Amino acid sequence: MLRDFLVLAGSSILHRKIRSWLTVIGVFIGITAVVALISVGLGLERTITDEVAKVFGVDTFVLAPRGSFGAARTSEGSNQYALDLEWLRTLDGVLTAAAVRQRTAFVQGQPGPEGRLAQGFLPVMGLSPELITSFSSFVGSLEVEPGGRLFQEADSVVAVLGREVATRLRVDVGQTIVIAGDADKPELTFTVVGILATADDGRPQQGFTSGMPASATTIYIPYDTMESLWGAAQDVLVTLVRTAPGRDVDEVANRAQAELRARGSRVTAITYSDISSAIGTVTSTVSAFLAGIAGISLLVGGVGVMNTMFTSVLERTKEIGIMKAVGAKNSHILSIFVIESGMMGLVGGIVGTLLGLGLSAVASAIIGRMFDVRIAVVASPVLITATLGGSFLLGAVAGLWPARRASKLPVVDALRYE
């Protein structure tokens, strides 16, 4: 019987083609907007999490200063923390770890033409050589100028300089600089082994250090050598930890955080899943907000369906009378009209979903072109199913009231209607 009702409803829709189409247009504009916005949102989220996964790998976590990530972000507190890197490397489940610490130090370079020594207070960063050997995805491809090199694990009193700082100190590869540490520690003379190349466009290279003092103005020395100048690390910016194969990253990260805090390190462990869920929260809040705005046009579409259905009921009053005279129950009439309005909603949903997905692909391409990234195009099956179901429901609900009115008409009155 349901099939027959579908046929009856369909024949009525087709009978007033133009009006039905206009109604459907009202629905699909809203659906298009919602689907497009959500799809673009999902695409952006996928793109960002993919990028993060590429850099992060699923077996790595980061130790950031406590309070610098997530809901508990606080402005107070230092953005540097104490760390016993050697101890961390022995923690169960940890494969390797690398850290970055930073100081500002008095540095002396080479004499200038008038014999005056180039000197000044400059940022000095201590990098674990493992950063370059084991965590290259974080660092990016750091290039040094020809003739130089980055330091290795065996190196100790060597430095790699940013281009700007090298110029200021008047040093070249093979020459030396002197860095002064704490008052009770001796000055050390570092051999410059490499100078970081600037990118083609003259900007300092992007990489792990982006967001910190620009690399062109920084002096890089081995992490362990920092200890000879300033003692045990109290000034760590960030630590990267790779877990042993097969270990649960979140478990190791939680344990590392708890034990480090117990030892006085104010750290927060951030894993890949923390980051991707944080990204997910942000992007889905944004797309829910946008979709909510687009949803208003859906409401308008629903009112359009309701209006059409009221007209349809009025026009077909006589037909309703006929159907009731030949044995249609109120529930039959109700079903026919609800199916009719639901079908208009569904057609709007199908057209809207297709257009919305198309639109999101175009939008992704445009955004991608603007920001020079490849944005994933996501056609989420959940979204599509929900949209189609939802649009049928929208139509059906909009048709419910008119349909009830239709079904309640007394037979003879309905038959007399001209």
Add this chain to the structure above:
Amino acid sequence: MPLLELAGITKDYRLGKTFVHALRGLDLTIEQGEIVALMGPSGSGKSTLMHILGALDTPTSGTAAFDGQSLQQLSENQLVTLRGRKVGFVFQTFNLVPTLSAQKNVELPMIFLGVPKRKRAARAKELLTKVGLADRIRHKPNELSGGERQRVAIARALANNPEIILADEPTGNLDTETGGTILELLRRLSVDDGRTVVLVTHDPEAVRIAGRVIRLRDGRTVEETANA
């Protein structure tokens, strides 16, 4: 037991402050298998009476019983079922669904009874052939002549094999020959299958097949004659 029994039926229509008394105290008994002709001037209440006989409308006062079952006691859905299974109605104005083909119109009562598609289609074609419209089954009502529409309406009335056929001027739009075929069809339904037929008519030919003629005037029975 009579098939239909009406006693003291009145029907008032209210038009603003005034009342139209369409039926004013009417008694009528119809036996299983008989053919009854209802006659009377325009506005005398024939169509109104037919609606009450077919459980499409309820009287203002009085009692109506179908097969011994009082209609007042039936729920709306029970009335629908009664109409669908036992009553075939041929309306004065045909009342075909304009968006549906002749065949679908005839199938309509069967759809609501849940008759399977195949069986329905076969029955509809058979009935349309019977009323001489074998070559018009795909036509929509507005593609049919008045007489053809009337015959579709008759075919639809017969769809569910009803016990009683209520036909409001079934030959009013037909030429003598086609009208004759329809009347013969109705007569055979009564004589061969024991169906009951009530028809409103001004046509002397139609009166001839009736066993009884009832004349209405101003909402009352004024004369009742048994035909030979």
